[in-house]
Amino acid sequence: MLGYYLRLSLRSFRRAPGLTALMVSTIALGIAACIVTLTVYHGMSSNPIWWKNGELYAVTVNPLSPSQTRKAGDPAYGSSQLAYDDATYLSGSGIPKRETVLAFLFGAITSTPDQTRPLPVMIQATTGGFFRMFDVPFRYGGPWNAAADRGPEPVMVLSHRENAKLFGGTDSVGRTLLWSGHRFRIVGVLAPWHPLPRFYDLSAGDGGPFGRSADAFIPFQWGPTLRDWPAGHMSCSSQGSASSTYQGLLGSGCTWIGMWVELPTRAARRHFRAFLQAYAAAQRKAGIFHAVNTHLWTVSQWLSLHHIVTRRSGLLVNLAFALLTVCLINTLGILLAKFLRGAPLAGIRRALGASRRQVFAQHLVEAGVLSLAGAALGLALSAAGLAGVRLLYRGSAAAYGKFAHFDPIGIAWALALAVVATIVAGLYPAWRIGRRPPATYLKSQ
Amino acid sequence: MLEMHNISKIYRTDLIETHALREFSLQVAAGEFIAVSGPSGSGKTTFLNVAGLLETFDSGTYKLDGQDIRGLSDNARSRIRNEKIGFVFQSFNLIPDLDIFDNVDVPLRYRGMKAAERTARIANSLELVGLSSRMRHLPAQLSGGQQQRAAIARAIAGDPALILADEPTGNLDSLMARQIMDLLEKINSMGTTVVLVTHDPELARRAERNIHIIDGLVADTVPASGARRRERQGPAHAESATD
Numbered sequence: 001m002l003g004y005y006l007r008l009s010l011r012s013f014r015r016a017p018g019l020t021a022l023m024v025s026t027i028a029l030g031i032a033a034c035i036v037t038l039t040v041y042h043g044m045s046s047n048p049i050w051w052k053n054g055e056l057y058a059v060t061v062n063p064l065s066p067s068q069t070r071k072a073g074d075p076a077y078g079s080s081q082l083a084y085d086d087a088t089y090l091s092g093s094g095i096p097k098r099e100t101v102l103a104f105l106f107g108a109i110t111s112t113p114d115q116t117r118p119l120p121v122m123i124q125a126t127t128g129g130f131f132r133m134f135d136v137p138f139r140y141g142g143p144w145n146a147a148a149d150r151g152p153e154p155v156m157v158l159s160h161r162e163n164a165k166l167f168g169g170t171d172s173v174g175r176t177l178l179w180s181g182h183r184f185r186i187v188g189v190l191a192p193w194h195p196l197p198r199f200y201d202l203s204a205g206d207g208g209p210f211g212r213s214a215d216a217f218i219p220f221q222w223g224p225t226l227r228d229w230p231a232g233h234m235s236c237s238s239q240g241s242a243s244s245t246y247q248g249l250l251g252s253g254c255t256w257i258g259m260w261v262e263l264p265t266r267a268a269r270r271h272f273r274a275f276l277q278a279y280a281a282a283q284r285k286a287g288i289f290h291a292v293n294t295h296l297w298t299v300s301q302w303l304s305l306h307h308i309v310t311r312r313s314g315l316l317v318n319l320a321f322a323l324l325t326v327c328l329i330n331t332l333g334i335l336l337a338k339f340l341r342g343a344p345l346a347g348i349r350r351a352l353g354a355s356r357r358q359v360f361a362q363h364l365v366e367a368g369v370l371s372l373a374g375a376a377l378g379l380a381l382s383a384a385g386l387a388g389v390r391l392l393y394r395g396s397a398a399a400y401g402k403f404a405h406f407d408p409i410g411i412a413w414a415l416a417l418a419v420v421a422t423i424v425a426g427l428y429p430a431w432r433i434g435r436r437p438p439a440t441y442l443k444s445q
Numbered sequence: 446m447l448e449m450h451n452i453s454k455i456y457r458t459d460l461i462e463t464h465a466l467r468e469f470s471l472q473v474a475a476g477e478f479i480a481v482s483g484p485s486g487s488g489k490t491t492f493l494n495v496a497g498l499l500e501t502f503d504s505g506t507y508k509l510d511g512q513d514i515r516g517l518s519d520n521a522r523s524r525i526r527n528e529k530i531g532f533v534f535q536s537f538n539l540i541p542d543l544d545i546f547d548n549v550d551v552p553l554r555y556r557g558m559k560a561a562e563r564t565a566r567i568a569n570s571l572e573l574v575g576l577s578s579r580m581r582h583l584p585a586q587l588s589g590g591q592q593q594r595a596a597i598a599r600a601i602a603g604d605p606a607l608i609l610a611d612e613p614t615g616n617l618d619s620l621m622a623r624q625i626m627d628l629l630e631k632i633n634s635m636g637t638t639v640v641l642v643t644h645d646p647e648l649a650r651r652a653e654r655n656i657h658i659i660d661g662l663v664a665d666t667v668p669a670s671g672a673r674r675r676e677r678q679g680p681a682h683a684e685s686a687t688d
Contacts, residue, residue, distance in 0.1 A: 004554055011542050348538045351499055352552040352599070353527020356519045439499040442538065 001358070005365035012366055016338060020370070023334050027374025027422055030327030032381035034417060037320040039386060047299050048195035049134060052262075055097075056133065057269075057296040059259040061086055061280055063289035080202070080306065081235060081255035084224075090279065091127075095272045096261035098133040101220050102126040102201055103257050104232035109216065110178040111166045121162065122231070123179075124201070124214035125223045131157070131188075133262050134200060139163070141173035141188035144219060148187075152219035156184040162215040163189045177216075180226050184218065197308050199299050201232065201258050209308055230256045261296075269296065324421065332425040335370075339363055339429040343436075350438030359434040367426025371419045446607060446638045447473040447496060452505035454491050454661075465491035466502070466661040473640060475510075475606065478633040480652035481642045488661035489642045490611060496640065497530050497609045498522045510606055527555050531600030531637075533629075535612035537592040539584040539599075545571065546580040549599045556603060570598040574628060590621035597628055601637070608632060608639045614648060626651055 013020040047053055061082060082090065087101045103125050108118035130136070131143035140163075144155040156177060163172055176183045197209040223230065227246040236254040249256075263269045276294040283289035297305060339346075346359050354362075454466040465488045473479055483489050494500040495507065498514065507514045510529055514522070531552075532538075539548050546567055553563040571577050574594040584592050593613060600608055610629060614622035626648055633639045641652060649655050657665035 001554070001557075015542055345540055348540060349551060349555075350523070351497070351526065351532050351538070353523055353555040353603075355523035355555075358523075358555060437500050439494040442499065442534065 001361070002365065005362045006369065008362060009366040009369045012338075012342065013369075019334060019338055023331050023338075023370055024373045024377055026327045026330050026334070027371060028377035028381050030324035030421075031374060031378030031417055032385055033320045033323045035378065035382035036385040036389065037316050039382075040389065041317050047303065048197065048199055049299055052135070053298050053300055055262055055264045056299055057261050057263055057272075058299075058302045059090060059261055059276070060295045060297065061090070061276065062293040062295075063253060063280075063283065063291065065291040065293070080258070081233070082257045082259050083253050083255050084250045084257060086279075087257040087259050090276070091259060093272065093275050095268060095275055096263050097268065098129040098262040099260065100127045100130040100133055101257050101259050102130060103220070103223060103230045104201065104214070105218075105223055105228050106231040107179055107228070109166075109184075111175075118178075119162075119165065121215040122212075124217045125220045125228075126217055127220050129262075130200075130217070130260075133260060134195075136193055137191040139189045139191040140171045141186070144187050149219050149221065152221040152225060154182050154184045154222075155187045155219065157188040157190065157217040158186055159213060159215050159217075160190050160192045161212075179216075179218075180228065182222075182226070197303060199303060200260060202302075202306050202308070209306070224250060232256060263296075272296070324417070328421050328425045331370075331422060332428065335367060335426050336429040336432070339433045343433055344442070346433050347438045347440065347442045350434075351442060356434040360430050363430035363433055364423065364426055367422050367430060368419065370426070371422030374422060375417075375419065446475040446477070446510055447471070447640070448506075448508040449496070450506045452495060452507060453503045454488075454495055454500070455503050464661055466495065469505070469661060469663060471656065471663060473638060475638055476633070476636050477654065478630070478639045478652045479641070479654045479656055480649035481640060481656045481658060482644060482646070482649050483658035483664075487658045489658055491661070492658065493609050493611050493640070493642055497532060498526050523555075527552055528603065529606050531603065531605040531608045533593070533596050533600050533608060533610040533613045535615040537584070537589075537596045537616075539592055539596060541584055544581050544583050545576060545587070545595045545598075548584070548595060549580075549602050552599065552603045566602045566604075567598075570602040571595075573601070573631075574598045588621075589617050590624060593617060593621070593625050594628065597625070597632070601632055606638060608637055610639065610641045612642055612644065614643070614645065622648065 049056065058080075059082065060080060082101075091099050091101050093099075105123040105125050106120070107123055108120050110118045124130075127149045128143045128145055131138070136143075138157075139160060141157075143157060144153065147153065148155045156179075158166070158172065158177075160169075163169060166172070166177070167175065172186050172189055175186050177186065178184070194213055198211065198213060199209075202209040222228070224246070229246065229249070234254055234256040236252065261272060263272055273294075273296060276296070277292060280289055280292040280294050284292055346354075346363075349359060349362075350356075449469055449471045452466050452469040453464070454469075456463040456465055469488070469492065471492075481489055481492065491500070495502050496509075498509075502515075509525065512525070514525075517525070539545075540551065543551070549567045549570060550563055553566060558566075567580070568577065571580050574597050576591060576594055576598060579587060579591065579595075584595065587595065593616075597613075608629070613629070614625050617625060622645070629639055629641065630651065639652075641648070643649050653668075655665075655667040656663055657667070
């Protein structure tokens with residue numbers, strides 16, 4: 001009977017093409033509004049390393065009490081980064097499965113032996129644990145080892161993009177690059193890797209949390225060794241003012257280093273928390289800290305803490321759903337009017353032997369066909385809407401454009417929304433048409 | 446074929462109750478052709494709707510082809526309508542955007558017949574009513590008489606035991622009305638019971654028995670006169686309940 005109902009649906013649409021077009025457009029409009037906002041929202045709110053959400057933790061230690069933090073004039077102080085001394089001590093605990101510290105540096109690298117013009121690059125100074133901890137994919141080679149961290153040895157990992165720029169995308173492992181007068185040996189080249197938002201370091205680089213990842217990675221200690229000033233965010237309280245010398249910076253309370261630990265077990269988490277607390281308590285006892293205020297943040301908490309998912313985008317999703325609801329209520333009204341107008345025909349069918357259930361099914365199939373047509377048009381409108389978002393934010397640092405691409409999840413959302421929503425909208429009219437005795441409609445024929 | 450005993454049907458609104466059928470009793474034998482007449486508002490159409498399972502009744506008993514109708518589910522009533530009853534309406538009630546073939550196909554679809562059997566039945570019934578050459582015409586492309594013949598083809602395609610015809614000639618001129626009556630007689634002669642509601646005394650006289658309804662009651666039963674009276678096995682009679 002499904003084929004028969006489908007044929008009847010198409011005939012019904014042909015009978016009232018204007019009304020059909022109106023219903024399909026209404027559904028499509030609601031769907032498209034939802035898909036565009038959901039796609040952008042989904043991209044912005046998603047955790048790019050969700051599979052390790054319970055294992056990766058950002059570490060913060062704030063030496064100030066909340067009231068002192070407010071008075072310090074920098075509300076971000078202590079909320080996202082560590083001072084050099086703290087980071088150095090905490091990263092040596094040996095408790096986590098993996099740990100890393102990181103900071104951004106700017107510089108210019110030159111490929112050797114060509115000695116072509118230097119390329120400005122954004123360098124992530126970090127430890128070898130960074131790559132395994134964040135499941136960073138390699139195209140060639142691999143990360144450096146712990147000895148290279150301690151050295152520090154002049155080793156470098158290039159991004160996929162930078163490798164393409166400097167070496168045409170070929171395997172450059174073993175080749176050398178000049179940076180700050182030192183010859184760095186390339187030990188690894190990354191496969192394309194652009195986690196969005198760039199959860200592991202939200203503070204620096206072009207475009208902030210939604211900007212590109214680093215062009216190159218070197219062992220963390222090269223920054224202090226070369227006295228290269230950090231290029232990322234730095235926060236200083238009144239007690240930890242920035243020094244004019246690099247050595248002064250290292251000894252100050254200014255925070256500029258990110259720290260992440262991998263704690264896969266509850267025991268490891270409890271152990272590391274206790275270690276953090278003990279460290280902060282000892283510092284407080286020594287008069288260095290004013291409070292014991294330590295935190296371990298999951299990636300999701302970290303993104304939320306830094307307002308990566310804005311309240312505005314959440315509001316936009318609510319508005320889009322409100323629009324979809326309005327569209328569906330309109331569709332319900334139009335469907336009801338259409339079905340009731342066709343009620344005498346349903347009456348004839350009932351007289352000829354169609355059961356209530358069959359009449360209901362016939363009308364529900366009609367609503368289903370409408371929903372599929374609405375979904376198809378909604379997908380087209382969504383594609384246009386997402387293209388519009390990309391166009392609007394082209395060249396802008398704002399993140400929306402980056403997420404304005406169709407993905408299977410978006411398409412699944414569109415289809416599910418359209419089918420479920422329209423069938424829900426069609427349920428009442430379809431049910432109502434089958435309820436009245438057929439004689440009622442036959443009289444009105 | 447049709448046995449109604451003390452059937453009552455009351456239409457209720459907030460303010461008034463209308464007794465459309467009161468203690469209505471009637472028996473129609475299988476293969477009989479009866480005409481039901483009466484003034485407007487007497488309950489003819491209500492009787493037909495109740496007989497055709499298009500409406501429920503409030504009290505009494507109704508057996509169709511030996512099956513008690515009271516308390517049946519919608520599914521069961523629909524199946525009986527589909528398999529045992531054929532309807533012919535005054536205003537034809539063809540579905541305007543289906544051609545004649547597809548109109549006749551409608552009841553067969555709901556019976557779940559295979560395509561080949563449906564096609565054969567549609568062809569036979571359209572041939573019987575003389576519309577084989579018009580099967581791909583839309584109803585609007587046919588005359589009133591042809592439309593009614595198409596409606597009759599739809600009513601008989603499923604080979605029902607009972608045809609209920611509600612003023613089938615009401616919208617036709619006298620020539621076409623006679624053709625439709627000829628057709629109904631032909632169908633009746635093939636063994637199908639026909640119940641015809643009509644205002645026209647001349648048409649009513651062509652039935653074997655005339656039932657006169659007044660105020661929801663069977664007021665009078667008149668045996669057919671003349672041409673339509675046929676030799677028949679077994680009794681066919683109506684009972685009138687009086688106040």
